[in-house]
Amino acid sequence: MKKPARPPAKPVRPSALQAESLRQTRREHASETAEDYVEAIADLAAAQGEACVVDLSRRLGVTHVTVNRTLARLQREGYVSVQPYRAIFLTAAGSKLAKECRRRHGIVVAFLRSLGISEKTAEIDAEGIEHHVSPETLAALAKHTGK
Amino acid sequence: MKKPARPPAKPVRPSALQAESLRQTRREHASETAEDYVEAIADLAAAQGEACVVDLSRRLGVTHVTVNRTLARLQREGYVSVQPYRAIFLTAAGSKLAKECRRRHGIVVAFLRSLGISEKTAEIDAEGIEHHVSPETLAALAKHTGK
DNA sequence: GTCAAAGTGTAGCCAAGGCTACAGAATGTT
DNA sequence: AACATTCTGTAGCCTTGGCTACACTTTGAC
Ligand SMILES: [Mn+2]
Ligand SMILES: [Mn+2]
Ligand SMILES: [Mn+2]
Ligand SMILES: [Mn+2]
Numbered sequence: 382m383k384k385p386a387r388p389p390a391k392p393v394r395p396s397a398l399q400a401e402s403l404r405q406t407r408r409e410h411a412s413e414t415a416e417d418y419v420e421a422i423a424d425l426a427a428a429q430g431e432a433c434v435v436d437l438s439r440r441l442g443v444t445h446v447t448v449n450r451t452l453a454r455l456q457r458e459g460y461v462s463v464q465p466y467r468a469i470f471l472t473a474a475g476s477k478l479a480k481e482c483r484r485r486h487g488i489v490v491a492f493l494r495s496l497g498i499s500e501k502t503a504e505i506d507a508e509g510i511e512h513h514v515s516p517e518t519l520a521a522l523a524k525h526t527g528k
Numbered sequence: 529m530k531k532p533a534r535p536p537a538k539p540v541r542p543s544a545l546q547a548e549s550l551r552q553t554r555r556e557h558a559s560e561t562a563e564d565y566v567e568a569i570a571d572l573a574a575a576q577g578e579a580c581v582v583d584l585s586r587r588l589g590v591t592h593v594t595v596n597r598t599l600a601r602l603q604r605e606g607y608v609s610v611q612p613y614r615a616i617f618l619t620a621a622g623s624k625l626a627k628e629c630r631r632r633h634g635i636v637v638a639f640l641r642s643l644g645i646s647e648k649t650a651e652i653d654a655e656g657i658e659h660h661v662s663p664e665t666l667a668a669l670a671k672h673t674g675k
Numbered sequence: 676g677t678c679a680a681a682g683t684g685t686a687g688c689c690a691a692g693g694c695t696a697c698a699g700a701a702t703g704t705t
Numbered sequence: 706a707a708c709a710t711t712c713t714g715t716a717g718c719c720t721t722g723g724c725t726a727c728a729c730t731t732t733g734a735c
Contacts, residue, residue, distance in 0.1 A: 393571040398648070400589030402655035403564060407589075407693085409656055410557065414722080417550060424540040435682060442547030442554075447723060449684065454721085466683065466730065496668040501545070506665050508549035509556055513656025521643040554723085561692080582712060594693060596714065601691080613700065613713065 406513065413512045414451060416482045417441065419460055422471055423479035431468035485519060486511050492522040553660065560659045561598060563629045564588065566607055569618055570626035578615035632666060633658050639669040 425432035
């Protein structure tokens with residue numbers, strides 16, 4: 382079916398734009414784990430003074446094995462500093478990222494709440510949406526909520 | 529560091545809720561590929577009469593190899609029907625899913641546009657956001673936009 | 676100090692979803 | 706009919722991110 386007998390070929394949506402959008406979405410998925418981890422580590426550090434593996438595994442909803450392997454990758458990428466049987470610390474880069482993520486998370490949740498969404502649903506949806514909000518959209522959400 | 533000397537232990541956010549939210553986000557990621565594929569297949573069928581592997585690979589921004597393997601999985605899961613060197617067809621389940629996804633995609637884009645987001649950014653952001661919008665939020669977005 | 680419980684680390688399994696390289700099939704043009 | 710191009714399929718590689726099972730370390734309680 383190389384060239385099917387094409388009817389007028391009205392493009393529902395340009396393929397190139399959708400391809401670019403999906404590529405962007407995949408890039409966002411690649412950084413998503415790092416974002417959720419550093420945010421969780423910062424939250425735990427703020428609440429308890431420090432973060433350990435089991436606390437993270439409870440908060441992230443995965444086993445401690447997954448946490449461990451992911452922390453190794455995040456250390457490789459320069460976001461955290463881990464040593465065997467020691468608490469987990471964010472690097473400067475990790476802290477910066479955590480701060481940005483916490484801000485963005487708050488804006489998304491506040492926006493959803495302003496739309497009348499229940500707190501629980503707002504939290505659930507925000508956890509996924511947050512990673513796909515461009516700066517342009519984030520600003521619009523903040524403005525809309527604040528107004 | 530089993531039990532660190534804990535300061536008052538003010539929970540920034542309950543761990544259980546965040547864990548549940550992240551689990552939900554992961555479930556959504558698992559269905560995301562299927563959703564984007566059936567939507568793309570439906571779009572291509574509407575525009576050209578039928579969908580083939582290279583058209584899909586162009587539209588999805590991946591190689592034809594990835595498309596092929598994913599189509600095998602989607603067939604296993606009952607969304608598409610593929611035969612070697614034949615066009616790709618949606619099953620009833622696939623068509624139903626595509627229809628829902630197209631509707632949801634449109635609502636998310638329209639909402640972003642109504643916020644003043646540029647068309648291109650709206651498309652890009654929507655491609656990621658759409659999969660994380662609960663029915664409750666989707667309804668709120670539709671209502672907000674229509675108003 | 677002993678010891679059980681909790682925490683941590685590691686080996687090894689799996690599926691998804693990217694990719695390159697190569698081979699075979701279909702097609703359009705000459 | 707021949708051939709170049711395009712399309713399709715497959716083998717095999719990689720990374721991410723889940724998991725269980727098992728072993729070791731730390732810690733708190735007695
Ligand atoms: Mn998140
Ligand atoms: Mn978050
Ligand atoms: Mn999408
Ligand atoms: Mn879509």
